[in-house]
Amino acid sequence: MRDADRHLLLARTFAARRLFSLAALLSVACFYFQAPHQASAQSLSSREYEIKAAYLYNFIKYVDWPSYGDTISIGVLGSDPFGPALAPLNGKTVKGRRLVIKHLDSVRDAQQCQIIFVSSSERQRLQEIFESLRSARVLTVGETQGFADGGGIINFIEENNKVRFEINAEAARRTGLNISSELLKLARLVKS
Amino acid sequence: MKYLRGQRRKSQRNQEYRRNGIAALSCVATLVLFLTPAYSAEPQSANPDTTPRGGESTHDLTGLSLEELYNLDVIQLNVIGGHTHPAHEIMFGYQFMFMDMGDHLSGTRDVSEAEILKHFPSASTGMTVEEHMVEVMYAPTNKLTVMAMLPIKRIDMDMVMDGFHFTEHSAGVSDLQVLALYTVLGSVTKGHRLIINLGMSFPTGSIDEKNTILGETFKLEYPMQLGSGTYDFRPGLTYLGESKKWAWGAETRTALRFGRNGSGYRLGNEYELTGWVGYAVTDWFAPSLRVNGRIWGNVHGADPDIDPTVDAEGDPDRQGGRRVDFLMGVNFFVPNGIFKRTRMNIEGGFPIYEDLDGPQLSTRWLISAGLTYSF
Ligand SMILES: [Cu+2]
Numbered sequence: 001m002r003d004a005d006r007h008l009l010l011a012r013t014f015a016a017r018r019l020f021s022l023a024a025l026l027s028v029a030c031f032y033f034q035a036p037h038q039a040s041a042q043s044l045s046s047r048e049y050e051i052k053a054a055y056l057y058n059f060i061k062y063v064d065w066p067s068y069g070d071t072i073s074i075g076v077l078g079s080d081p082f083g084p085a086l087a088p089l090n091g092k093t094v095k096g097r098r099l100v101i102k103h104l105d106s107v108r109d110a111q112q113c114q115i116i117f118v119s120s121s122e123r124q125r126l127q128e129i130f131e132s133l134r135s136a137r138v139l140t141v142g143e144t145q146g147f148a149d150g151g152g153i154i155n156f157i158e159e160n161n162k163v164r165f166e167i168n169a170e171a172a173r174r175t176g177l178n179i180s181s182e183l184l185k186l187a188r189l190v191k192s
Numbered sequence: 193m194k195y196l197r198g199q200r201r202k203s204q205r206n207q208e209y210r211r212n213g214i215a216a217l218s219c220v221a222t223l224v225l226f227l228t229p230a231y232s233a234e235p236q237s238a239n240p241d242t243t244p245r246g247g248e249s250t251h252d253l254t255g256l257s258l259e260e261l262y263n264l265d266v267i268q269l270n271v272i273g274g275h276t277h278p279a280h281e282i283m284f285g286y287q288f289m290f291m292d293m294g295d296h297l298s299g300t301r302d303v304s305e306a307e308i309l310k311h312f313p314s315a316s317t318g319m320t321v322e323e324h325m326v327e328v329m330y331a332p333t334n335k336l337t338v339m340a341m342l343p344i345k346r347i348d349m350d351m352v353m354d355g356f357h358f359t360e361h362s363a364g365v366s367d368l369q370v371l372a373l374y375t376v377l378g379s380v381t382k383g384h385r386l387i388i389n390l391g392m393s394f395p396t397g398s399i400d401e402k403n404t405i406l407g408e409t410f411k412l413e414y415p416m417q418l419g420s421g422t423y424d425f426r427p428g429l430t431y432l433g434e435s436k437k438w439a440w441g442a443e444t445r446t447a448l449r450f451g452r453n454g455s456g457y458r459l460g461n462e463y464e465l466t467g468w469v470g471y472a473v474t475d476w477f478a479p480s481l482r483v484n485g486r487i488w489g490n491v492h493g494a495d496p497d498i499d500p501t502v503d504a505e506g507d508p509d510r511q512g513g514r515r516v517d518f519l520m521g522v523n524f525f526v527p528n529g530i531f532k533r534t535r536m537n538i539e540g541g542f543p544i545y546e547d548l549d550g551p552q553l554s555t556r557w558l559i560s561a562g563l564t565y566s567f
Contacts, residue, residue: 047251
């Protein structure tokens with residue numbers, strides 16, 4: 001091979017390789033720079049909260065309240081971690097009643113709800129919340145360590161990459177709620 | 193002198209591979225570092241932003257039963273093989289693959305270069321295949337996932353002819369693949385799933401790759417071409433099993449080809465059977481083991497522009513083979529933070545059995561790395 005040929009060949013292959021690497025890098029970069037934008041808009045509607053929202057919906061079917069109004073209300077107390085995940089529940093019909101999602105400013109508004117979800121932002125005030133709900137027929141659901149043993153009824157836990165829950169059956173009985181055995185069967189049972 | 197120059201050229205190439213390898217490794221390391229803060233970050237529940245958000249996409253899982261919710265993975269663990277997505281989920285993925293080939297085999301017997309040069313004026317001495325694949329997946333329903341994959345390839349083959357060493361090179365887009373994955377039995381939540389894959393590939397890859405060496409332009413041999421040149425059917429079947437900590441599965445993949453491409457031939461059919469098992473050590477890390485068996489046929493017909501007498505790679509009857517690879521992998525998941533739905537996997541291995549209609553270059557090792565993001 002003449003040297004000129006060799007240089008031409010080398011130059012061509014190297015140029016092609018550089019171009020190729022650049023294109024590959026760019027496509028990765030595009031993917032990465034685009035991803036965070038979608039992710040930040042998406043971060044609150046994560047799978048975890050989609051699952052938790054669907055659980056809340058299912059709990060209604062497995063829990064009996066002593067009395068009902070025309071609607072069944074789920075109240076979110078504290079900062080809402082669900083993002084858009086609760087929206088599909090709003091207006092659905094369960095047990096022949098319309099489901100309503102509420103955002104609560106204070107635990108006093110919780111009296112009209114069948115379920116209140118206590119956000120982990122309230123972890124410092126849990127005892128206070130349980131105290132003021134003492135006489136209310138409310139299913140308390142949380143996602144804070146010690147929520148159920150502390151007096152809450154259902155607490156979400158993460159187990160093997162799955163969302164599962166603890167139930168304090170005694171707390172439910174005290175509140176006058178009847179939890180079906182099917183729900184209890186799946187739960188990890190805790191005591192106060 | 194010629195030989196020395198050839199050697200220099202070769203070591204230059206090796207050096208470049210080493211550089212590429214280091215670049216790839218540092219890329220992976222950067223990504224790992226990049227992802228690390230994400231899973232050590234505060235859980236999202238601590239997010240102080242309480243403004244209700246409207247108009248954002250979310251998946252309504254209220255149709256699932258209590259048991260199904262109980263068994264639903266927050267992040268789906270089975271990463272190997274065909275996978276599906278829940279309704280309305282979109283996934284973007286990037287896969288990098290690299291294969292290094294050397295030493296010749298004829299059947300299962302080692303064949304030296306000297307022996308090949310008794311029958312052909314030219315012989316290959318080594319080959320590398322680099323592939324970058326971009327994939328997009330979308331699930332219109334819980335049972336159906338559709339996906340499109342576009343591989344971009346770069347192939348280099350070192351050759352020797354009369355003591356003179358040179359390298360053949362081709363690079364570009366390969367064949368676009370479109371697949372529909374349909375869950376026929378089971379579901380994500382039941383622990384066992386059977387998925388039918390119906391796929392097709394389109395001849396978007398070039399079958400007209402040429403090189404000019406020593407002032408002479410010639411068409412590159414079959415393994416150096418980027419596509420099949422035909423519309424191929426790619427049916428397959430995937431079985432996925434999942435328990436608390438284990439993920440396992442098996443998959444068949446085929447490429448069925450008919451007719452002749454524009455150059456007067458068609459590549460042989462391909463049949464692949466793979467089985468794997470992965471174990472989730474933590475919720476963000478799972479190592480895996482995989483065995484992959486592959487059978488591929490010889491070229492039917494011939495490209496009149498490829499001389500089958502110059503080297504074995506140009507002979508349509510020296511293309512087929514059978515190979516079993518053993519592969520070890522690591523899979524990373526990001527359990528929370530903004531990269532929550534990012535998954536990364538790196539897998540590498542080597543053949544434990546190889547039988548080629550040779551003489552053909554055998555595979556020394558292969559490695560792949562992938563990154564996927566779903567939303
Ligand atoms: Cu996917």
